[in-house]
Amino acid sequence: MKKEIGITASRDSDFSEWYLQSVIKAGLADYAPAKGFIVLRPYGYEIWEIIKGILDEKLKNLGHQNGFLPTLIPESLLSKEQDHFAGFMPEVFWVTKAGDNDLAEKLAIRPTSETLAYSMFAKWISSHRDLPLKLNFWNSALRAEIKSTKPFIRNSEFLWQEGHTAHTTEHEADIEVRMILDVYKDLVENYLSIPTMSGYKSEKEKFVGAKYTTCLESLMMDGKSLQMATSHQLGQNFAKPFEIKYLGKDMMEHFVWQTSWGISWRLIGAIIMTHGDDKGLIIPPRIAPIQVVIVPIYKDVNKELVVTAARRLKDILGLDGIRAHLDDRDEYTSGWKFNYWETKGVPLRINLGPRDVENNQLELVRRDTKEKDIVASADAIAEVKSLLSNIQINLFDQAVKRLEEKTNVTSDLNEAKILLETKTGFISTFWCGNRKCEEKIKDETSADIRLIPFEGQDKLEGKLCICCGLSAKSHVILGRAY
């Protein structure tokens, strides 16, 4: 167990190594035998289960239902929408054999399930009564990563959810796209304490096969941008090749309008890169598998007294819906335990010694600010709840402050380049809408157009493209991305 604690890299000197150690030493994940793949250990999986539980309930309340799609897709089906196939083809794992036998047709391991889902939609939809159809799938997707991999951020397999819906009108599909993005924003900001920017992707960056893509982008501690969620209006791009038609109230046949959208375990990576410190993780209370860890501090002579009180405290907190854990392992010192739970990012720790028990008090230690507080046992529940709520807000506020500090405004490409090098972060600027300019920006600054924000598109008068100097068509946010 000793090997699990103590991160030896600092965020400032080697962010990438610090990140890796944070993941591994907190016991979130580990490298799997096949290159590019990871295994999720229970602590990491619990975070995923909590995120999943929150989102699943929200989606169900909005009328979405879960289903299961198989892992394998025949090549002929995957290639039915041309752009989509061309986009995913380089990353597809192909099954060519079963046992010793060659397959007549190659089977793709799903890189995403649009084609599979929509071949089923064509069977299930025949009347306007069958619409809207709003399905969601919690599964994994596989995309062979050739570039260097990074746990949760870039792997050859990742856990995610993919939603797929069909509607009678374009307008209804537009509304679905934005509603889902709002659900994601609520999840990321109010549960993960990570501020987001929301907007459209450029034509170049949109999902292959979509009419348009909306997204959430967040800024990581090292100044790089991370795509947190996407929600796509697919138009009728899939409905036509897949022949997903319904008989309308007008007794005519129409193609449906579709959306798809997803978030992945990448959100766990974002939590680490937004809130962590040199001791490791700091997990926002609302999604922490353990919100409060109780460390009893005792000698042989007073062990029973202290452990009994600690157990009662854990039960009391648990009854009030607080996820509390008692670390009463005899074989580790309390100092070792402090480090262990800090690395794991438990937001609040309770130290309980014999004197505390005698005085009906306990010591609360915040993971984020390291502040310590002695409170009366009678106030334990109220104090713990209040502190957890404060920590949740403090983490968000810190991240907002960083986002604001690291979002610089400029209309000069050279200045943008220097800002991206020195201050890192986002550049808020303007763009003419021309793909050549988009590519030149990338070449010169290594930054993409991360998004075209929903906000600020009504204030373009007199604004010029950062690249060519012609009239701007869009307010854009540039950033270097994971």
Next chain:
Amino acid sequence: MKKEIGITASRDSDFSEWYLQSVIKAGLADYAPAKGFIVLRPYGYEIWEIIKGILDEKLKNLGHQNGFLPTLIPESLLSKEQDHFAGFMPEVFWVTKAGDNDLAEKLAIRPTSETLAYSMFAKWISSHRDLPLKLNFWNSALRAEIKSTKPFIRNSEFLWQEGHTAHTTEHEADIEVRMILDVYKDLVENYLSIPTMSGYKSEKEKFVGAKYTTCLESLMMDGKSLQMATSHQLGQNFAKPFEIKYLGKDMMEHFVWQTSWGISWRLIGAIIMTHGDDKGLIIPPRIAPIQVVIVPIYKDVNKELVVTAARRLKDILGLDGIRAHLDDRDEYTSGWKFNYWETKGVPLRINLGPRDVENNQLELVRRDTKEKDIVASADAIAEVKSLLSNIQINLFDQAVKRLEEKTNVTSDLNEAKILLETKTGFISTFWCGNRKCEEKIKDETSADIRLIPFEGQDKLEGKLCICCGLSAKSHVILGRAY
């Protein structure tokens, strides 16, 4: 929607066709584009989510934790335990390409995760402090089915859970194997209302790589046996090739003792084949996504009165934890709705017409016995709860009765053959333990030794093998299996 209702096959004349129609027309599942694969529709997935929720909680209460293992396993890893590899090899889907590139080493899609999990166990276990390690994985497994497939019963991909544990002693692993089988028995009997027989598999039928296998077997309505769950003692068969060792309190290195165990969505197939009737499914209340469906019966003139009352009733039932659904669709007649919900197997229906509303009463219709009852609205909750409980028990009792009727005792192989042909079901008999006799029994009767029951092994004196007539070593249950 009309196509969804009305099953045209009867159980007696074509059980297999009746089963298929029951699955498809209830909206549980559908055929996927790749041969041998199915898609789970929301109604089927909800049943799986309920089963999963029940079992997951029980496993967590017993100290098991969930994790995630990747889908792909390098060939060299899968082949590390020889028997295991030889057993699964014919069914393995092989990934040989990523995009356009050939892989240096083939990757197997997991047929089961022992090898993957245990390569990780070797990294995670070093001290007795790390034991027991009790992990569980909710995922899918893929095994290429060459024989004819059957939804939920035999598919090339299936949802399941696989548990993997490591212990310091053989005894502790033995206890885990039996404890898990008890958990499964509780799930199957008390939630799915399906009686089970429990015992050991023969050497020939045990899991490839196990020291021994325990299992639950149930009898389907057509007299065939279905394996419901397995729980394996793996001994040190994997610990040795994977070098899973721990430093004991004695400061010596020891190999761990291991178990693995699983149940799959096959349980959904078992529900259908145990409880269904010629109208389709009958779902035991405790695992029914909809326990009570309310069908309001109205004309235009009294629609508001009836639908308002129906809505209130749904809310009242919901507040009491009853999964109630209101079918207030205008575009279907109530007669159509009765058929629709019968096909879907909803255990209880409430008919609510204008006269019922006026008289403060409602009509309850049981799906299992078709009995109707008029009860006072004030008693609705109590009556619904009592009926749901009665249905749960009645389904179990019916299945027990069938199991008893169809379990015949004989010590004569010819008689066994005739009984299996005419009365179908199980044969309770005795066996010398010799594999040649086991094979001869199979050749002559098409029945396997389904299990060696835990019960009755102490009453072997004077008993003779049904095949060779020599002294019996085991009481066995024969049956023709899915």
